[in-house]
Amino acid sequence: MNPLHPGAGRDDLSDLLPRFDLRGMDLSLERMQEALRELQHPAAEIPAVQVVGTNGKGSIACFLHHALMAAGLRSGLTISPHLLSWCERIRVNERLITIEKLRCLLQTLQPVVTTCRLTPFEQLICAAMVHFEAERPDWLVLEAGLGGRLDATTAHPHRRLIAVGSIGLDHREHLGATLEEIAAEKAAAIPPGSHVVSAAQLPEVQRVLEHSAAAMHASLRWVEPLANDWTLGLPGGLQRSNAAVAWAALEWIGRDINTQITVDAIRKGFAAARWPGRLQWMQWHGRPVRVDGAHNPPAAAALANERCRWLAADQAQIWVLAIQAHKQAPEMLKHLLQPNDLAWIVPVPEHRSWSLEQLQLDAPELAHQLRGAADATGALTQLEHDGWPQVAPVVAGSLYLIGHLLETHQLQAE
Known part of the structure; x- marks a missing residue:
């Protein structure tokens, strides 16, 4: 299937x-x-x-x-x-x-x-x-x-x-x-x-x-x-x-x-069994990314546990996160972000979403770890410009975002 x-x-x-x-x-x-x-x-x-x-x-x-x-x-x-x-x-x-x-x-x-x-x-x-x-x-x-x-x-x-x-x-x-x-x-x-x-x-x-x-x-x-x-x-x-x-x-x-x-x-x-969009390796312009549909605090906690399987807590993970406005985004960030991590906050296409500014106000202790971009493409492009991270970035927060990136051929499943 x-x-x-x-x-x-x-x-x-x-x-x-x-x-x-x-x-x-x-x-x-x-x-x-x-x-x-x-x-x-x-x-x-x-x-x-x-x-x-x-x-x-x-x-x-x-x-x-x-x-x-x-x-x-x-x-x-x-x-x-x-x-x-x-x-x-x-x-x-x-x-x-x-x-x-x-x-x-x-x-x-x-x-x-x-x-x-x-x-x-x-x-x-x-x-x-x-x-x-x-x-x-x-x-x-x-x-x-x-x-x-x-x-x-x-x-x-x-x-x-x-x-x-x-x-x-x-x-x-x-x-x-x-x-x-x-x-x-x-x-x-x-x-x-x-x-x-x-x-x-x-x-x-x-x-x-x-x-x-x-x-x-x-x-x-x-x-x-x-x-x-x-x-x-x-x-x-x-x-x-x-x-x-x-x-x-x-x-x-x-x-x-x-x-x-x-x-x-x-x-x-x-x-x-195969289920796309769940802890799946994909490619963005030939570069590796992980994608996951985690979109609520319990799923974010599970994803954070998985992160510990591929990365030590003191190693930096870069996240590209799109979270709908009615979700508990601050709690999700608290589960996901370790001290050396960085998260790009982007909108969920065609849905009301958390903005960088809102999250900086609601999670001030994490504000210094947050960046903003107009969309996921902008965030990934900036990562490419800065030098693609050695540890593959994780795109998460919404299956709607993953579907959009697949539909527009920006992500390709491996």
Whole structure:
């Protein structure tokens, strides 16, 4: 599965899907449930594993999808966000939905969109369900958006399995001010009698998950990170926890459908897994850069831990960071920046973003380590002019930035 397939571009569906930030965040399960009723409940009988959490959802979904394929099952996957093409969000096995098919589905959905006042994300999930109804995969892997209780994927009625990624503070303006409140919103996706799999969580989150699972008479399994003898196609130490969640979920699926999903198949699938934009080596004008989609404090903390694997704390790391205005940028900087580091602050293309001046005011103790540029190209060009750093710079803070740099051919995947 490679979303960055030749010819992929940011397909223009703006006449059907307005920019997410123009509609604003509007979480509600009722609209989706009404829409799926109007559509005669597409894909309702296909069992699904729903992946919820704050960070690691995409990686867990990726491991699940590849392992199901390796086991000979047909897997339908929906993810969010995409890097280059809307088509990345809906696929069956290796086949992404075509832009022609997606446009046709969205056009057909317009009466329901109008009647139910669906958000762009809800439109995409409805389109995915209609597509899956036609393709009839054996299992669905549904990556939730930012929520749980009111997420569009939660409207699917046959979610017998919930895989939980790391839960942390993010989207507080929508999900709650505290970790317990955010965890409760995520855990509220757990259906009655389902099975839940999670790696270790912070104590506050663990208590919420245990309470929510018990209230729903759902079984809950905690897993430890996979051992080092597992070969994973996704880089980073944290992926061993994400893969462990996927592994335990796959074990349950195998028992549930009475079809053996062998350890060999799981190993093969995990080794084949690819997820662009996550701790990935790329090239900018032939020069090496690392890119990562870390966009909230917990993800920044995980990225800081990874940095310790390739660099000592007293060695300088240069960062190129684009952070949306509603994110907790000062906290992210405090996780990322060691005393000798330097960070270039640039805007997220087409999104309200933190500026250099705002960050210097909100994180004054780090102000001397911050520089500003009109865009990521300007920052990287200045680094080239000054002499490319011996330690490759890291571009992070937003997948939208990485997608823009790929779309404009400024970054090339290795």
